[in-house]
Amino acid sequence: MNEQVCRLQEELHRAHYVVEEGLATVLHLAQRLARPLLLEGPAGVGKTALAKAVATVRSVDLVRLQCYEGLDASQALYDWDYPKQLLTARTAFADGVVNQAALYSEPFLIERPLLRALREKPAPVLLIDEVDRADEEFEALLLEFLSEFQITIPEMGTFRAEKPPIVMLTSNRTRDLSDALRRRCLYVWVDYPSxxxxxxxxxxxxxxxxxxxxxxxxxxxxxxxxxxxxxxxxxxxxxxxxxxxxxxxxxxxxxxxxxxxxxxxxxxxxxxxxxxxxxxxxxxxx
The missing domain is CATH 1.10.8 (Helicase, Ruva Protein; domain 3)
Structure with a gap:
């Protein structure tokens, strides 16, 4: 067995996760090659727990995007704090000084999981959980993100990860994922253990x-x-x-x-x- 794979197994074991050699090897390669890892298998086999264990082993945060039907860009990428913008705009208008651009700046920006994963240091583990529950339209958005690891906010510019996060996607196979998404990932089928x-x-x-x-x-x-x-x-x-x-x-x-x-x-x-x-x-x- 590869020494690094063996070490990864030992580290995961200390994080209370038992992983067999095949899965440990794919996980090691995904990190070395900076490729997303797609974990597919029945519910309850420990796919989500593996991402948590990897974050523990790497001593980084786990950023989790829980997918569901109707998930859109504002819930996955970023949004604006509209109540705070409105209050600030009213105060500025009362003072006779309104700066429209200032309303779309850092103090009003709400980081959603994908943007947070790009900006956080050190690079976290990004868990895109149950991606099969999201719509095909969201998959298209995800493809762009995984290709460039960058997000463009028209009012503020482009945010690119200095170091890409460790990306892990899980699927319970409630629907087929696109070939395009599969091609961007390393893949492993996770079944119930012996x-x-x-x-x-x-x-x-x-x-x-x-x-x-x-x-x-x-x-x-x-x-x-x-x-x-x-x-x-x-x-x-x-x-x-x-x-x-x-x-x-x-x-x-x-x-x-x-x-x-x-x-x-x-x-x-x-x-x-x-x-x-x-x-x-x-x-x-x-």
Missing amino acids: PEQEAAIISLHVPRIASELAKQIARGVRRLRKLSLLKPPGLAESIDFAQALHELGAQELDEEVVRLTLGCLLKTEEDLNFVRERGLDVLWNA
Whole structure:
């Protein structure tokens, strides 16, 4: 294994993130080549958590742009503080001195995530989260930003990053992203971890949990994910479940403790009823 990739794995582990060699290699290359990294995979596999861990490892801020339908430039790039402008304009008019240009200057500028990521020093980690939820029109805006790492504000000029941020995009694949956006990124598919990896992740976050119980939880959650659930449990749910069992002093999975804590894993009434009807022992019986 490449020494730098190995070091990155160790640093992420210290930041409470377990990453396998393939993902660590792509992440290392994305940073070395200054390319955005597109992380695609089901919800709950730790894509967002990886960006947080990278920010921790690099000792920089995490700037997060949460995408949603209808997201536009004023919410992603920058906006103006209109109430403050209006108040200033009224005061200036009362004094008989109105400077229109001054109203579109630094004191009135509201940085949105993309502009903040360009201006902040040291260069932060920019997380563009759930980019598949944004409209195709926003993708076009994003393409320009990722190509030049600059933003032009007509009233103030062009802002260019001295050093580009570390850009990570996540997608749950609710819709197909454009080929143009994919071409600008390095790509990795992030899936649920193996039971062995998940047990290691659980032990990292719940260090006092019994090793055998962590393995039992990882195997049980894996079985749940194979069922036809509306919201399969992700890694966060596995960790919550493990913490709950540890707090209750459980040493193994049994019907009573699972019945009491199943809401840590499943988050809809339909899924709860489905698993109860099927039998709670699905978590510990193959």
